[in-house]
Amino acid sequence: MLRYVKAVLALLTTVILAWVLNTKQGDVPPVARLLSPYQGFWRNGETATDFPAQQTLHLPGLHQTVRVRFDDRRVPHVFALNDHDLYYAQGYLTARDRLWQMEFMTRVAAGRISEVVGPKALEYDRFQRRMGLPLGAANSLREMLKNDTTRLVLESYSAGVNAYISQLRPADYPFEYKLLDYAPEPWQPLKCALLLKLMAWDLSGRSDDLRLSNILSKYGSEVTRDLFPDYPVREDPVVPVGAPLAFTPLPVPAAPPLFGAAVSGLVPEREPDAELGSNNFAVAGSRSASGLPLLANDPHLQLNLPSIWYQIQLSAPGQNVYGVTIPGAPAIIIGFNESVAWGVTNVGGDVLDWYQLKFRDSTRREYWHDGRWKPVRRVVEHVAVRGRPDVLDTVLYTHHGPVVYDHDEKPFNAQTPVRHALRWTAHEGANEVLAFVKLNHARNYADYDQALRTYASPAQNFIFASSQNDIAIRPNGRFPLKYPDQGKFILDGSDARQDWQGWIPMSQTPRVKNPERGFLSSANQHSAGPDYPYYLGWDYAPWDRAHRINEQLATMHHATADTLRRLQNDDLGINAQTMLPWMLAMVQAGGTPVSQTGERGGSLQTAVLQTLQGWNYHYTAKAVAATVFELWYQELVRRLWEDDFSRAATGLEMRYPARDRTNQLLLNQSGNPAASFQGASPWIDDRRTPEKENVHDLLTASLQFTVDSLTRKFGPLGPGWAWANQKSTDINHLAQLPGFGHQDIVCPGSPGTVNATGARNGPSWRMVVALGPQVKAYGIFPGGQSGNPASRYYDDMLESWRTGQLDELVFLRAADENHPRLQAAWRLEQ
Amino acid sequence: MKPFLLLFLLIFLLSSLAQLWLPWWVIIPICLGLAAWQRAAAGWAFWAGLLGVALSWWLPAAWLNTHGAELLAHRLATLLPLGGNSWLLVLLGGLLAGMVGGLAALSGAWGRGAVSA
Known part of the structure; x- marks a missing residue:
């Protein structure tokens, strides 16, 4: 008997051990x-x-033979004989390199991560759905499938991705599927739309409405207007002031009285990332060595591996285009062909608003709008959770949009006010893919003009240059037709006058073509000057990058691609140039720098000040002064505004005034040390202390803090304090x-220099195009073409990117063209 | 010693072959069946199972660790964390599978003993 027990026990142990080793246990x-x-x-491996x-791959559903050449960066150059085969091949090749990434990103957008990782992603998934990303994707997909061109593009692309997926046995799945233990699912056109909505979320999903409403209610409209103006003191807008207006503007809706929204005591859980931005610029033939335009673009996004972008050349009858796209999105998003080049940067316009709702009762089945009770629509979301039953989540919809958070929900993002409906352009259906497909085919300015008309969200500054010697830029997208300041604060969801009243016509978005000055640029600053007739928003990126770019472009003559490359890598800090001389003068105005830690601290401060005095404002990797200035300035700003606008001091979620207003206050409204700072702005005093602080006190204390904390972090003043270490x-x-x-x-x-490389964000693709009889282009991204972490092409471009170099991009005119950098030639056949 | 060598070799060969097409846990019936069939002594059976299966992992893993998968193995050995040492990953994988193989062979030997007693 004992023998049986022993044998059975051994077998049981074996099976249990095997089961444990065969199953995902938690993480x-x-x-x-x-x-x-x-x-x-x-x-x-x-x-x-x-x-x-050389090889021939047999893929079901191809109509004709597709030829693919690969260069030494593993960029595929696709030559197809028809559009179906072209996008099919793009889908197949992209999936071959990036399947896990493209599928994972669409799961992020759709709120389907819990399906893979379990309950820990549940709140995230619910948030994505309640924000309406899947809703917006479904709306856009409807538009895209209505159009014959984009239906063909999306369906062929999906068929190509699926042809790759269907070849895979579990042993072939990309590494991440094995690590996270799940399998790829069939690709659908909806996933392409989801990716665009994820970009819309990254680039237009932020909002300070709640914070501004809190500020308005605490400090009143005069202070709000003063510290949070609609147009900055210093600005250099995308469309220069005075650009001719070639249309008669529509009447703007009348502004109703300002709405005093309920003060929200919402406690934030995380700060949104405001650092994302981008640069693009073009110089006309009059400023280039070749006499034809040059164009550059570097979108700044969170830097990840596998790389955000995927390079590809797409050639079929009617088009031959090279550039980058997001894996999972068909066609080329940023690129060039033989005649034109284009690029994008984000538009900071306000396209996302919150409406405070009034429900009839606690059942929340009706809400008050335009003098009557209207029904709330309820949509039940089924969230699949790994290892658990599905979670059902009821989302309330008003005509404004979804109620992102219901009363008893835990807010995920501090910027999302409770019991408000969300109105957002990303919910609208639009055909962005058509815009890109048309740009890919564009031969001249008229084609560019035509292409942008179906592009809605996320709004982008589309810069353009052609071999006909045209340059142009257009902050383009669907912008609501607003009265001034509409949506700067929380809006009244019961007042029909505060609804969005229509759209700025696509023919009336800000625009400029071939300006006298011979160059154009954008760096996320205001789209247009005060002479533009519509309100687009008030809060854009600081002018630093835009100003530096325009200042440099204005001095360019006989520019070449390398001149533009050098500008992309420019690391001069405009903010440091503006503020540091004043900070140094002011901190030394009281005599020797004050030290609270005695003699040693004093001499250290003197040494630090000397380092700062000798700085040329360039954020080089080794610059010690850059480290000191950044922390000192940041600390100064914190000390200036913390007592007035931080939650710790006021109990309210608010924000600080923008950088240019802060600088203006420091430079012009902080009083004169010779007159004991008489007449200084009352904001300078720390209202939490009985003493009256002046700007000298703030500067001294923040410098002390800076020196102390850097000493703690890096040891004694020296090369250890290098900017790259701090960043x-x-x-x-x-x-x-x-x-x-x-x-x-x-x-x-x-983040404030043209080379906007920060801790996690930075130039995710740098491209320079020189138009000409033979277009020449250069590009690099911080990673590689392959998504496989086993491949040397996973990150082979990183070193060139780090050192500011660009690859010459291999642009082929024909499938059998010879080029020394070509390494492989494949055929894809039915 | 001879019966051990034979069992070890049989387990190694059959496991290597079967895992080319079947999931890794196919080693359980293989070890169990072979140990029972060979009427192996319990101790020898365990070691033959452990080493036979372990070797069926060590050899291909060592090959792949020098032919294309070394970078990924290094990254995974950083993640797990094994200090980035990919050879530890080779060793560990074989030992884990070997433990299952050894226990399965032990079950087979004891089971045969129980039935024929």
Whole structure:
């Protein structure tokens, strides 16, 4: 008997151990399946022979033969004989390199991460759905499928992705599927639309309405107007002031009385990332060495691996275009062809508003609008959660949009006020894919003009240059037709006058073509000057990058692609140039710098001040002064506004005034040290202390803090204080996997310089195009073409990116053209 | 010693072959069946299962760790965390599978003993 028990017990132990090793346990991957050399991660290795120089792949559904050449960066150059095959091949090749990334991103957009990682992503998923990303994607998809061109593009692309997925056995799945233990699902056109909505969320999903309403209710409209003006003191708008207006503007809706929204005591959980931005610029033939235009673009996004962008050349009858796209989105988003080049930067216009709702009773089945009770629509979201039953979530919809948070919900994002409906352009259906497909085909300015008309969200500054010597820029997208300041604060959801009253016609968005000055640029600043007839929003990126770019462009003559490359890598800090001389003069105005820590601290401060005095305002990787200035300025701003606008001091969620207003107050309204700071702005005093602080006190205390904290962090003043150490640029894996990214990359630039490389965000693609009889283009991104962390093409471009170099992009005119950098030629056949 | 060698070799060969097409846990019936069939002594059965299966993982993993998968193995060994040492990953994987193989073979030996007693 005992023998049986022993045998059964041994078998049971075996089976249990095998089950444990075969199953995902919480966040621990299924160890045996992952580590098996037959099925697991070992199978994802990549050797030279895995990428044949010549091969024919047989893919079901292709109409004709597609020829693909690969260059030494593994960029595919696709030559198809019809559009169906072109986008099919794009889908197939993109999936081959980036399947996990493209599928994961669409899950992020759709609020379907819990399906993969379990309940810890539930709040995130609910948030995405309540924000209405899937809703907006479904609306856009309807528009895209109505159009014959985009239906063909999306369906062919999806068929190509699915052709790749259907070839895979579990042992072939990309590494991340094995680690997270799930399988790819069939691709659908909806996923392409979801990706665009995810971009809309990243680039237009932020809002200070709640904060401004709180400020308005605490300090009143005069202070709000003074500290949060609609147009900055210093600005250099995208469309220069005085650009001719070629249309008769529509009447703007009358402004109803300002709405005093309920003060929200909402406690924030996280700050939104305001650092995302981009640069683009073009110089006319009059300023270039070739006599034809040059164009540059560098979109700044969160830097991740696999890389955000994917390079590809697409050629078929009627088009031959090269550029980058987001894996999962068909066509080219930023690129060039033989005749034109274009690029995009984000428009900071206000296209997202919150409406405070009045429900009839606690059942929230009706809400008050335009003098009557209107029904609330209820949509039940089914959130699949790994290892648990589905979670049902009822979302309330008004005619404004979804109620992102209901009363008893835990807010995920501080910027989302409770019991408000969301109105957002990303919910509208529009055909952005058509705009890109038309740009890919564009041959001249008229084609560009035509292409942009269906582009809605996220609004972008589309810069353009052509070999006909035209340059142009257009902050383009669907903008609500607003009365001034509409949506700067929380709006009254019961007052029909505060609804969005229609749209600015697509023919009346700000625009400029071939300006006298011979250059154009954008860097997320205001779209147009005060002479533009419509209100677009009040809060744009600081002018620093825009100002520096325009200042440099204005001095350019005989510019070449390399001149533009150097400007992309410019690291001069305009804010430091503006503020540091004043800060140094003011802190020394009281004699020797004050020290609270005695003699040693005093001499250290003197040394630090000397370092600052000798600085040329360039944020080089080694610049010690950049480290000191950034922290000193940041600390000064904090000390200036914390007592008035921080939640800790006021109990309310608010924000600080913008940088240019802050600087104006410091430079012009802080009083004169010679007159004991008489007449200084009352904002300078720290109202939490009985003493009356002046700006000298703030500067001294913040410098002291800076020196102390840098000494603690880096040791004695020296090369250890280098800017790159303080900034610490990281490029992480999309799923935050340790070991799969690059940390502490030594590179110049800061969020405020043209080379806007920060801690996590930065130029995600740098491109320079020189138009001409033979277009020449250059580009780089911080990563590589492959999404496979086993591949050397996962991050092979990183070093060139870090050092500010660009690759010459291999642009082929024909499938059989010879080029020394071509390495492989494949055929895709039915 | 001879019966051990034979069992070890059989387990190694059959496991290597079967895992090319079947999930890794196919080693359980293989080890169990072979140990029972060979009427192996319990101790020898365990070691033959452990080493036979472990070797069926060590060899291909070592090959892949020098032919294309070394970078990924290094990254995964950083994630797990094993200090980025990909050879530890080779060793660990084989030992885990080997434990299952050894226990399965032990079950087979004890089971055969119980039935034929």
